[in-house]
Amino acid sequence: MSKIQAPTKNLSGHVEKAELLDRLKSWAGFLSEIDQEGDKSELSEICASLVSPDLLEYQDAEVKLFVACCAADVLRIYAPEAPYADEQLKEIFMLFVEQLRGLEDIKGKSFKRYFYLLENLACVKTFILCMELDAPDIILSLFRTFFQIFNERHVGKVQTFMMDIMITIMQEGDSIPQDVVDIILMHIIQPYKSRKPAAHSLAKELINRSVTYLEPNLQKFFNAALMKGIETDSGLHSRVYDLIKELNLVCPSILLAVLPQLQEKLKSSDFNERLEVTRLLAEMFSERGSDLANKNKHLWRCFLGRFNDIEAAVRAECIKSCKNFILDHLSLADDCYANLYKRHRDPDEKVRLAAVKVVYDIASADLTRMTPELYMILQVGKERERERERERERMSSEGE
Numbered sequence: 001m002s003k004i005q006a007p008t009k010n011l012s013g014h015v016e017k018a019e020l021l022d023r024l025k026s027w028a029g030f031l032s033e034i035d036q037e038g039d040k041s042e043l044s045e046i047c048a049s050l051v052s053p054d055l056l057e058y059q060d061a062e063v064k065l066f067v068a069c070c071a072a073d074v075l076r077i078y079a080p081e082a083p084y085a086d087e088q089l090k091e092i093f094m095l096f097v098e099q100l101r102g103l104e105d106i107k108g109k110s111f112k113r114y115f116y117l118l119e120n121l122a123c124v125k126t127f128i129l130c131m132e133l134d135a136p137d138i139i140l141s142l143f144r145t146f147f148q149i150f151n152e153r154h155v156g157k158v159q160t161f162m163m164d165i166m167i168t169i170m171q172e173g174d175s176i177p178q179d180v181v182d183i184i185l186m187h188i189i190q191p192y193k194s195r196k197p198a199a200h201s202l203a204k205e206l207i208n209r210s211v212t213y214l215e216p217n218l219q220k221f222f223n224a225a226l227m228k229g230i231e232t233d234s235g236l237h238s239r240v241y242d243l244i245k246e247l248n249l250v251c252p253s254i255l256l257a258v259l260p261q262l263q264e265k266l267k268s269s270d271f272n273e274r275l276e277v278t279r280l281l282a283e284m285f286s287e288r289g290s291d292l293a294n295k296n297k298h299l300w301r302c303f304l305g306r307f308n309d310i311e312a313a314v315r316a317e318c319i320k321s322c323k324n325f326i327l328d329h330l331s332l333a334d335d336c337y338a339n340l341y342k343r344h345r346d347p348d349e350k351v352r353l354a355a356v357k358v359v360y361d362i363a364s365a366d367l368t369r370m371t372p373e374l375y376m377i378l379q380v381g382k383e384r385e386r387e388r389e390r391e392r393e394r395m396s397s398e399g400e
Contacts, residue, residue, distance in 0.1 A: 118161045179235075
């Protein structure tokens, strides 16, 4: 460190902006060359200057960016300790989060400097210090910022460093605030899934790389959300079934503790609840490439039991799912053939019509999946339609 000449001019927000920027750039260059070894005594004055109100509250964007980069290097040099009091550190971390927003515009003139800040914070794992400050609002703001600014124009390194920072925070914290978990989860469901595809991909990768740290929060959330009368501290309480559906696509293993609860919901005395869970499981079982039914045979058998549900709407929902099972999941087709044939003589007309429509859709999509029983359903459906047509003609003639 003695070989590197420290700048002679101190930092002060009371000089002209151009002069202040020149000094900041000199100090930024100097600090970037300093490693963690050696004498740090000559840094005490710059450390104090960086947290002075006239610099932290300076209103110029470029000045704030260089202050943040200098502060990040100071924390790198002093790591794992910090030459600041807790309240000063909070102000520094709030400045970091504010400046990281500059990463959104990759064509901006200062993008390289914003990227330098991101890389520094990621490689040094600087946010571990923030975890020791009891400052959940700063962590929440950081996660929110990353998901707001991340877009398809960002190259791999931006995503890598953002991911490293978030995973470090999740690893080092005693627990993850539910608000932070909500920010991650909201980006795997609509409308964010469609509106912000890059953030959606970021959320999916983060979930897969941090399953161990997310599981306690998710189990607590689902345990409460799936039990009537128990409120959660999550803003996504009303989207519980959407979350289960999407998590099944993103990271199925994270739902292992949830599936038995869904099985119980299939037997609920609440009609609407049975209908919702039947619809959810139909979608999860029938996703292309899904092996959920084969890995959870008891749950699949319980789902098949809903073909005989006392409510016609639930039976009809099961019927509608048969098309995807028969076309895309040959191992499940036999179960669906049998139930489909049985339900074409259902006492409820809407269920019978649903069976005929599903068979017609199967025939239109792939005739090789048709069986004699399915052709019979079509024939019976045509006969019923002719009967209805004759009845309409009869009533029309009587009305004349």
